[in-house]
Each structure stands twice: as structure tokens, then as C-alpha cells.
Amino acid sequence: MSRGPERERSVEYQPGSPEHRAGHHIAVFGSGSKEKKYRRTLRVAKEVARALMLESGFRLVTGGINTGIMHVVAHEAMKIAREAKRRDLIPKGIAPKGLPRWSRTPGKIEVEKDNKRTGRLVNESDGYVVFNGSFGTQAELDYALCDDTRAALHKPVVILDESGRHVQFTQRLLNRGLVTLDMLHDVYVVTTPAEAHLVLELYYRKRYGLPIDEHLVEKLYALHVSHHLSAPKELSAPESVENNGL
Numbered sequence: 001m002s003r004g005p006e007r008e009r010s011v012e013y014q015p016g017s018p019e020h021r022a023g024h025h026i027a028v029f030g031s032g033s034k035e036k037k038y039r040r041t042l043r044v045a046k047e048v049a050r051a052l053m054l055e056s057g058f059r060l061v062t063g064g065i066n067t068g069i070m071h072v073v074a075h076e077a078m079k080i081a082r083e084a085k086r087r088d089l090i091p092k093g094i095a096p097k098g099l100p101r102w103s104r105t106p107g108k109i110e111v112e113k114d115n116k117r118t119g120r121l122v123n124e125s126d127g128y129v130v131f132n133g134s135f136g137t138q139a140e141l142d143y144a145l146c147d148d149t150r151a152a153l154h155k156p157v158v159i160l161d162e163s164g165r166h167v168q169f170t171q172r173l174l175n176r177g178l179v180t181l182d183m184l185h186d187v188y189v190v191t192t193p194a195e196a197h198l199v200l201e202l203y204y205r206k207r208y209g210l211p212i213d214e215h216l217v218e219k220l221y222a223l224h225v226s227h228h229l230s231a232p233k234e235l236s237a238p239e240s241v242e243n244n245g246l
Helices: 018-022 036-055 068-084 114-123 135-146 148-152 165-175 193-207 214-222
Strands: 025-029 059-062 092-096 107-111 127-130 157-159 187-189
Touching: 025 036, 025 068, 025 114, 025 135, 036 059, 036 068, 036 193, 059 068, 092 114, 107 114, 114 135, 127 135, 127 193, 135 157, 135 165, 157 165, 157 193, 193 214
Parallel strands: 025 059, 025 127, 059 092, 092 107, 127 157, 157 187
Antiparallel strands: none
């Protein structure tokens, strides 16, 4: 796995093993609010955390705030890690120094500024789930979509946003030329925790040469963001799964 010196392994584990899967990090972006309008999203975030950890064994990374979506994800992840007695599954929280609402996990890391937090979340993760949220969440989505390294490494971005605001935001980025079609090759829009898990599990399997069910790849194709966008130039669905890193 190549994610920079801070993620280098001292021991190489067999792809597909529990230890190897725990080294596969998924960043979670979403609102820190507990407002009523996010109530359903908070329930969905909990289900996504359980699916990614219990079914795939991935380690989760959040922005470190002890409220809203990130709190729900970190709390659920800690619960699973404790029940399984797996220290390697303890969620990581990355937040700026002085942030008053830390996610109370042993995996917390402090950075100097908020923009550095987003950079580390993107650089140190192998995939991303973007939940419902407003300007702060869209800024994180913007960073992930526009990151050339993320696109070159075919790290998937999964948008799970029942409001549709993130898709509209992506459309505006495309209209303004701030992202290109190539940068959206690995971006998906899902409506359920099961679909989010499908995308991230298939990408993991492809990256490490594990068996893949072709029927599931067809489902992946149907979730591609291109089915939701109208680009300035004609935007067609990816010609093959190879274009999406699969």
C-alpha cells in the first residue's frame, strides 16, 4: 500500500486477511450538526460504519469532532473494535489543534490547521464516504474530487447524500472546469449503506487482486456519478469498468 511514509507497514500481511483489511482506511465526511434534518443521515452513518467494519474489516477515519455524523461513526467503530478486541480497528480522528469537541478515541491526531486536516484525511485514506452536510462537508468533497493524486491512484469517492446537494455541487465544479471527467472516474452516488459497502469492497478486491463477482461489477457501473450529471460537453457513462480502476 502506498500512502506516504506515515502509512508504511513494518509487516506485510496477506491481502484479504483481517490484518491487511484493517490497514485499508476509509475516510468519512459529513455534518457535525445534530439538527433534525440530519436525523436520518445519522442512522445511515451508523449502518455504513457497521457494514464497512463488520463485512469488510476496514478501519475508519473521521475529522475528529465529537458530534454529528463523525461522532456516530467513531462511536460505532469504537464499539465494534472493543467487542472484537481489535486495536487495529480503533478509528482514527484527525482534527486541528484546539478543537473543543474531540472524538474521544485513542486514535486521535492533531494538525496545525483545518485545511491540513482535510489534506491528511484525503492522503492517508484509501476511499471516502461523503454524507449529508453543508458548506464544510462540501469543502471536503471539493478537496477530494480535485485532488490529482487521489484520482491518479483510483481512490473511490462514494457520495451518500439524500438531499442531492453534493451531486449539484459536483455539477457546478464540472461546469466551471474545476474538475474534469477523468477526475470523476472513481466517483459514485449511492442511496444505501449496502451500495456504499459494495463500491468500497470491490475497489479493495481489485487493488489487491482478489476474486470479483462480475454481477456486482455491473451494479457498480450503474452507480457511477456520470448517470447524475449533465456536463458542458456530453458526459457519457464509463465505457468499461477498467476506466474506473476496476
